[in-house]
Amino acid sequence: MERDLWKYAAIVGGAALIGYSIDYALLTAFLAAVTLVVWQLHRINLIQKWLDDPKAHQLPEMGGLFYLLHKKLTKRNAQYAKRKRQLSSYLSQFRKAVSAMPDAIVLIDNNGKIEWANSNASSLLGIRWPEDGAVRFGDLIRYQEVAAMLADSKRKKETLEINSIAHNGRSINFKSIPYSNTTRMVIARDVSQLIKVNQMHSDFVANVSHELKTPLTVLKGYVEILQGASDLPSKFVKPLEQMNVQSTRMQFIVSDLLYLARLEDKDNVAPHQMVQVTHLVNTIIEAVQPLLEDKRHKIQLDIDHDLCLVGAETELHSAFSNLVTNAINYTEPHGEIGILWKADEDGAIFRVKDNGLGIPAHHLSRLTQRFYRVDTDRSREGGGTGLGLAIVKHVLQRHAGELLISSTEGVGSTFTCHFPNEQISRSAQKKIS
Numbered sequence: 001m002e003r004d005l006w007k008y009a010a011i012v013g014g015a016a017l018i019g020y021s022i023d024y025a026l027l028t029a030f031l032a033a034v035t036l037v038v039w040q041l042h043r044i045n046l047i048q049k050w051l052d053d054p055k056a057h058q059l060p061e062m063g064g065l066f067y068l069l070h071k072k073l074t075k076r077n078a079q080y081a082k083r084k085r086q087l088s089s090y091l092s093q094f095r096k097a098v099s100a101m102p103d104a105i106v107l108i109d110n111n112g113k114i115e116w117a118n119s120n121a122s123s124l125l126g127i128r129w130p131e132d133g134a135v136r137f138g139d140l141i142r143y144q145e146v147a148a149m150l151a152d153s154k155r156k157k158e159t160l161e162i163n164s165i166a167h168n169g170r171s172i173n174f175k176s177i178p179y180s181n182t183t184r185m186v187i188a189r190d191v192s193q194l195i196k197v198n199q200m201h202s203d204f205v206a207n208v209s210h211e212l213k214t215p216l217t218v219l220k221g222y223v224e225i226l227q228g229a230s231d232l233p234s235k236f237v238k239p240l241e242q243m244n245v246q247s248t249r250m251q252f253i254v255s256d257l258l259y260l261a262r263l264e265d266k267d268n269v270a271p272h273q274m275v276q277v278t279h280l281v282n283t284i285i286e287a288v289q290p291l292l293e294d295k296r297h298k299i300q301l302d303i304d305h306d307l308c309l310v311g312a313e314t315e316l317h318s319a320f321s322n323l324v325t326n327a328i329n330y331t332e333p334h335g336e337i338g339i340l341w342k343a344d345e346d347g348a349i350f351r352v353k354d355n356g357l358g359i360p361a362h363h364l365s366r367l368t369q370r371f372y373r374v375d376t377d378r379s380r381e382g383g384g385t386g387l388g389l390a391i392v393k394h395v396l397q398r399h400a401g402e403l404l405i406s407s408t409e410g411v412g413s414t415f416t417c418h419f420p421n422e423q424i425s426r427s428a429q430k431k432i433s
């Protein structure tokens with residue numbers, strides 16, 4: 001840089017000296033300076049053209065400051081080109097990997113337009129890339145509920161999941177994941193086989209439970225007859241008592257399993273009854289009164305008396321009663337149990353809160369699995385079958401509801417059932433189909 005300045009100063013000085021000899025020192029110096037500026041502007045222009053399109057413009061050899069600039073820019077350009085090659089190689093590898101996945105993957109923008117799709121999107125959803133680029137995803141797929149789910153602007157930032165039955169009987173699981181601020185990734189997977197296996201598993205459990213019902217009734221009947229016999233030897237009293245307790249427990253398990261099977265049965269559609277939740281809560285409290293008195297719990301009610309649920313009364317009774325019974329069973333005597341039923345901004349909530357034993361965080365996600373218990377002995381002592389929360393989950397699913405569980409060990413638990421607006425009504429006159 002310094003050398004360049006000296007060089008330019010020498011040129012202007014030399015021009016001034018030449019000019020001096022003919023009495024035009026200032027003019028020649030000025031002309032030399034202007035020529036230098038024009039020349040530099042020309043070089044800058046050449047560099048700019050080369051930067052805009054390095055392939056179309058050749059940069060001439062330059063000296064001094066421009067030589068250094070040229071060298072650095074050439075080096076940086078080469079680095080950019082290398083990085084670009086690397087990135088496009090990563091991108092093509094990523095696309096190859098995504099295309100090899102058995103799932104259909106479609107990227108859509110905020111307006112629902114298709115930005116990219118892998119090859120399986122064609123076989124599973126009929127979406128072809130690049131032919132269907134910029135077409136709206138919702139216009140191409142025949143799954144109305146999926147299109148509605150993606151169009152719901154309020155839920156755009158959430159990961160959404162839905163199972164849909166295709167017209168050919170296949171079951172497709174759709175998952176929509178926010179991918180960036182402007183893009184969502186929709187993953188569609190054929191889960192027909194999985195659903196078939198689950199159905200076989202459910203049928204098996206239901207059949208076994210059904211087969212066990214009659215032998216159990218007979219067994220329990222005979223045990224009771226024997227217990228009532230006047231000449232029963234005393235050594236049989238205790239074993240028979242145990243047999244009675246255990247067969248009753250088995251009957252409860254069988255009956256809960258059969259109930260779950262009925263809830264899972266897709267042909268068994270939940271009736272649309274107008275359910276007075278106030279009445280439901282009253283009958284539940286009446287039924288658990290002996291338990292409440294036994295444990296001396298305080299119960300607090302916060303109920304919106306006008307608010308009704310639309311659904312199957314017996315199912316909702318069984319779900320809510322499971323939650324209340326659990327709160328009583330898993331709270332030490334003299335505890336406090338709160339039951340709340342009220343509207344919220346997007347529906348209504350039924351909440352049961354206790355200040356009982358609480359549940360360690362790592363158990364929470366598994367509580368609604370069949371037979372999952374935090375403390376098996378305690379559950380059995382309270383007459384639990386380990387199926388209560390599984391029943392709650394299924395009943396809520398049949399009422400478009402959702403179960404949220406929060407708990408702190410040693411502090412207490414809160415079980416919240418959330419129902420959407422479509423499942424609630426304020427008017428007893430609401431038309432029920």
Ligand code: ADP
Nearest residue numbers: 326327330373374375379384385386387388389
């Ligand atoms: P169970 O018949 O054993 O009560 P559930 O399915 O109703 O079966 O509950 C599963 C497990 O969740 C219970 O065994 C218990 O460990 C835990 N649980 C349920 N409700 C509560 C609660 N209110 N407080 C603490 N633990 C609870």
